[in-house]
Amino acid sequence: MYVANKRRSVREAGMRDVHRSLPQGATQKQVAACIDELAADPHISGILLQLPLPGQLDAASLIDRIPVGKDVDGLTTASAGLLARGEYGLRPCTPSGVIELLNSAGVPTKGAHAVVVGRSQLVGRPMAQLLLLRDATTTLAHRHTTDLTAVTRTADILVVATGICGLIGPEHVKPGATVIDVGIHRTPTGLTGDVRAGELNSIASLITPVPGGVGPMTIAMLMANTLQAARWTHHPAHPH
Ligand code: NAD
Numbered sequence: 001m002y003v004a005n006k007r008r009s010v011r012e013a014g015m016r017d018v019h020r021s022l023p024q025g026a027t028q029k030q031v032a033a034c035i036d037e038l039a040a041d042p043h044i045s046g047i048l049l050q051l052p053l054p055g056q057l058d059a060a061s062l063i064d065r066i067p068v069g070k071d072v073d074g075l076t077t078a079s080a081g082l083l084a085r086g087e088y089g090l091r092p093c094t095p096s097g098v099i100e101l102l103n104s105a106g107v108p109t110k111g112a113h114a115v116v117v118g119r120s121q122l123v124g125r126p127m128a129q130l131l132l133l134r135d136a137t138t139t140l141a142h143r144h145t146t147d148l149t150a151v152t153r154t155a156d157i158l159v160v161a162t163g164i165c166g167l168i169g170p171e172h173v174k175p176g177a178t179v180i181d182v183g184i185h186r187t188p189t190g191l192t193g194d195v196r197a198g199e200l201n202s203i204a205s206l207i208t209p210v211p212g213g214v215g216p217m218t219i220a221m222l223m224a225n226t227l228q229a230a231r232w233t234h235h236p237a238h239p240h
Contacts (some may be wrong), residue, residue: 003050006219013223018044028057035065045230046072048222051122069232072225075121083129090225090232095127097217098159098180099134105206107157107178109134115155117141117148117168117194123161123182131157148172160194168195170203179207182214 003019010017020034031053038044047070053059060077068078074092082089102109114136118124128140141151143162152158152172160168161182173179183194193210200207208214 006048006222009219009223010226013226015045015223015226016043024054026054026057028062031057031062032065035062039065039067039070042233044070045233046070046226048073069236070229072222072229074126074225080121080126083126083133086133090229091130091221092122092126093221093225094123094161094182094214094218095130096225097214097221098127098182099130100221101180101208101214101217102157102178105178107206109136109157111135111137112156113137113139113154114157114159115139115141115152116159116161117145117152118161118163118182120161124159127159127161131159162194164194165192166194166196170196170199173200173203175203176205177203179204180214181208181210184210184215 007017007019018038020038022031022034035047035049038047047066049059049063049066051059053062063075064077066076068076068089071079071090074083074090079089083091109131114131116124116128116131116138119140119142124140124142128138132138136157139151141148145151149172152168153174155174155177157178157180158173159180159182163183165183165185165187179195179200181193181195181197185192191211195207197207197209
């Protein structure tokens, strides 16, 4: 479903869609060769390796074969380093989509206390770094945080990416806070998030829906990153 949605968006944006589907039993060498071929092709602006990979493959070393200028998922070690240093680079799509949502809703980040729950490489960690780059006072909470409720209750901006369905409820939220729910769960009654959104209506000032909130932004940012990557390739000194 994710791959089909991304491919459709690529075509709708007027970009060329190049899809390489390898067999389930593909070896590390075969996947590496496929990435290397796309990396060397001057007509390819962006490459993403759809995760998760089958167990016989080492995802981290395969991701790191993607050149930093074509890393439209922003997941290579080089892209993570540029983000950590606050330098120009391609950022992971889900957290940059959250930043776009905050911008478009006019939520100020400068000086705000932002709490991110979850510290994955894909979402939580880069999310905290992006908020820090936007001058938020940033706290990163995770499964070993001793008193999660006490931490989240101080958040002006609360971003939740734990993969635990319904973890966050009214007891975790400061009145007037902005709540961003990154989680996606399939339940018998439909898609739902990490936040019990229905219980927060009279507490949070803004809250993202699931589905239809962060999810579509992730794909939109993938398109934006691909355009940014193409500009970066053609104008390395002036990518903006
Ligand atoms: P992950 O499993 O890699 O990481 C989860 C993080 O949550 C970990 O850092 C862990 O320490 C933390 N955590 C787990 N239980 C916790 C608890 N009880 N209290 C505090 N922290 C806890 O997951 P991920 O890849 O970051 O994804 C998180 C969720 O976001 C999933 O539901 C995933 O499906 C969803 N997701 C959505 C999008 C999107 O486009 N909307 C993109 C990526 C992931």
